Every structure is written in C-alpha cells, then in structure tokens.
Amino acid sequence: MKFYNTLTGKKEDFKPMDNSNTVRMYSCGLTVYNYAHIGNLRTYIFMDILRRALKYNGYDIKGVMNITDVGHLVSDGDDGEDKMEKTARAQNKDPYAIAEYYTKAFLEDFKRLNIGLPEIICKATDHIQEMEDFVTELINKGYGYETSDGIYYDISKFSKYGILSGAKIDDRKSGARVEVNTEKRNPYDFAIWKKAPKEHLMQWESPWGMGYPGWHIECSAMSEKYLGEEFDIHTGGVDHIPIHHENEIAQSYGKSGKIHAKFWMHGEFMLVDGGKMSKSLGNDYRVTELAEKGYSPMVFRFFCLNAHYRKKLNFTFEALDGAKSGYERLIAGLLKHKDGENTTDAKLLSEYEKEFFDAISDDLNIPAGLGVLFSMLKNPASKDIYNLALKFDSVLGLKLDEVKQEEQQESDIPQEVIALAEEMQQARKEKNWAVADSARAKLTEMGYIVKNTPSGYELTKK
Numbered sequence: 001m002k003f004y005n006t007l008t009g010k011k012e013d014f015k016p017m018d019n020s021n022t023v024r025m026y027s028c029g030l031t032v033y034n035y036a037h038i039g040n041l042r043t044y045i046f047m048d049i050l051r052r053a054l055k056y057n058g059y060d061i062k063g064v065m066n067i068t069d070v071g072h073l074v075s076d077g078d079d080g081e082d083k084m085e086k087t088a089r090a091q092n093k094d095p096y097a098i099a100e101y102y103t104k105a106f107l108e109d110f111k112r113l114n115i116g117l118p119e120i121i122c123k124a125t126d127h128i129q130e131m132e133d134f135v136t137e138l139i140n141k142g143y144g145y146e147t148s149d150g151i152y153y154d155i156s157k158f159s160k161y162g163i164l165s166g167a168k169i170d171d172r173k174s175g176a177r178v179e180v181n182t183e184k185r186n187p188y189d190f191a192i193w194k195k196a197p198k199e200h201l202m203q204w205e206s207p208w209g210m211g212y213p214g215w216h217i218e219c220s221a222m223s224e225k226y227l228g229e230e231f232d233i234h235t236g237g238v239d240h241i242p243i244h245h246e247n248e249i250a251q252s253y254g255k256s257g258k259i260h261a262k263f264w265m266h267g268e269f270m271l272v273d274g275g276k277m278s279k280s281l282g283n284d285y286r287v288t289e290l291a292e293k294g295y296s297p298m299v300f301r302f303f304c305l306n307a308h309y310r311k312k313l314n315f316t317f318e319a320l321d322g323a324k325s326g327y328e329r330l331i332a333g334l335l336k337h338k339d340g341e342n343t344t345d346a347k348l349l350s351e352y353e354k355e356f357f358d359a360i361s362d363d364l365n366i367p368a369g370l371g372v373l374f375s376m377l378k379n380p381a382s383k384d385i386y387n388l389a390l391k392f393d394s395v396l397g398l399k400l401d402e403v404k405q406e407e408q409q410e411s412d413i414p415q416e417v418i419a420l421a422e423e424m425q426q427a428r429k430e431k432n433w434a435v436a437d438s439a440r441a442k443l444t445e446m447g448y449i450v451k452n453t454p455s456g457y458e459l460t461k462k
Contacts, residue, residue, distance in 0.1 A: 003364070007261075026219070028237075032069055032102035037277065064227060069103070138151075353388060
C-alpha cells in the first residue's frame, strides 16, 4: 500500500512499524460542544475507509480516537473561553451533561453513516492525570515554563517546529493574536496547561494550582498511553495541520525525542456552494437534516466516496442529487446480479479484484475503485459478480448486503430506462454522439429527462 504522508509531502510505501501485522492508528475526534456537521463527518468517513482498506489488505488495527470534552479554547491563540464552558453557560447546563449529549449524537451519526468505531475511544476528562504527568515531564526537560496564567511550551527549544506544515516560526499568524501576553517567552508559545479562575466550571488540582489542560496536550498524552511513544498513522482534517498537529508533534518530541507518528494523513475540506461551511452562514448541515430532505445517509456517504480524500469536495444539493441518482444506479446494477444464475469467468473476476485492490492501495483511490465496481456490474447477471461486489463493499461501507429490491424501486424508474441511460452515458464517454443522441431521444419518448451531473447523470420523469 502507498499513502500520501503529510510529514514528507509525498506518497510512500506503508508497512506497520517493527514488521508487525497490527496497525496502530490515532484519529483526532470531535470537540463535543455541538453536533457534528457533514464537513466533520467527511473526515471520519475518510478515517473509516482507511481502516477498511487496511483490513482488506490483511492488517489488524489498534485504533484510538479521542473525545475532546475540555481544554479546546475558542481561539487557537490560547485566549477566550473553553468551547465546552461557553456552550454550558449558553445552555445553562452542566458541561459534563453537554459532553455526554453531543458525544452520543456524534456516535449515532457514526452508526447512520456505517462508520466503524475505533477500538479505543477515550475522553480527555478521563485522562487528566496523564496530561499533568506529561506537562511535568516537559517542564523537567526544559520545554515548559510557568506564567501567571498557565504552563506554556517554549517553541524556541524545538528546532523542527513547522516540520508538518512547512511554516516558519516567524510566519505564525497566531502569534499576532497572542502577543498581548507579555509573560510568554515567544508570542507563538502555546498553552499546555491553563490556570483556572474560581468561576471556571471545569478545573482540577495540579502542581500549579487549580486548572485544566490545553487542547493539544490531550492527544499527545492519550496516544502515548494507548499506542506508545511511536505509532503508525495519525489522521485528522487539514485544519489540524498548521497548529494542533504541529503543537502535538512539538509536545511529543519534547518528552520522548521522537516524532510520534510515522504517517500523517489528512482529509481535505468540504465546501458548500464553493464557500466556507459555518454555523453563522446556516450551511453547517447535519446528516439528519439531509435525511429529512430525502437523502439517506448512504447517499451522503456515496457522495463523499466520489471524491478523493485529499481533494476539496464542494457540497451542493444539485451535486447530492447526482450522487443520489448514481447510488440508485449502483443499487439497480447490483440487484440485477443478486439472483443471477450465470457464472462469470474466474479470470475476469480476478482482473476486477486486482483493479479494485490496486485502486484502494494507491492512497485510497476510492473513486477509481467505484469505477471498477460500476464496470463490473455491467456484465450479464451473475451471482459471482454480486458476491464480489459485496467483498468490495467491505471497503466502501455502503451496506450493499442490506439492500432489498423495494429500495431500488423507490425511484420508480424501470430497469430498461436505467439501462438506456447507461448506454447513453457510455456513448458520451466514447464520444459516439450519434448513439448518445439516439438513446436520449428514446428516453424522451418514454417520458424521461436526462440531466448530466458531476457524478454522472440524473433521471427524472416528465
């Protein structure tokens, strides 16, 4: 397998450390002060696909995902309220109740989207002692120092700072936002422990008085506890690269002298209508909101799988309509084979399986893997094809084994209409315009309109 490693900026051959068959993997989880939106969930679909592809390649996985229920400030510059604290005050609720509610909602979204849970899910508030010990070690080794409001990491002591993002210390934008703190040795030093005022809702005893952990320290402490000082893969969103993951590397290196993850893999942003997704814009959709609009969780998952995880994905309802149409075509093609009596040549099946394996093993090229699946389903009805499609779905996670005939018929589009539309699409790819135009004309006569979309086409009845 080959994966793109953010740390080196190139694709590299992947093998677990120490020639083990077990992949040790850490994934940054959600800060549970609000619901997960579809942009968040795209990152966890990427995490899930990675886990599934590794298993398809015969590896075992020891996966860890944190739940941030304390310490994540509203600003990357170490100022402002803790996000948990802010929500608790706004809703006049206990922060632990807030965390429990949104954690449950987050994991329910996992279930809806068929995202497998990592083997270990760990909450920050259950690991305060580990974080205190980690901070103490950083102080003892000269990386941490105390001020009136907390313990800070001295960036000047870590010459490799910026190794992940390529940013130079002097270019750190966050420095400008925190330079009002004159006690810092450097404006871009970051908090690893914060001293808490009396009214702060979440605080613990520590060697430095009552306080709470910085956001970044939890991932360093918990990944070390469960995976050791070094492990195979660290995942997250691209937004984590410039600050959270740089700081995490600095902390772990300060304690152990090692960069704790060998491979760093990041999922790209999801845009909405070409712009930013945000609560203030009202476009931070939840997967349950999409379901209310008629788009099943599997349609959204299929939408995500049609773009490579390292490519920005632009969410529009028009694009989601295209994905819905594509998913229906997939189901229709699959069910054609479910009770097929023909047998398929073993060599042909082997070729399809190799193409799929090569695609997913090349930095998770899932769009290419889907292309293999669609091509395979065009064969004459065969149970062999159906069974191989289900094997592919162990990576795709589209619950193809649960699909029933009535689900296919929800669109109320006859199989001959879908077949004609597929013929038209294939002719367009081959630039055989005469055949494409003829197929389109027949579809029009049958009362259907074909609209081309980024995902293929959309069929609607006139």
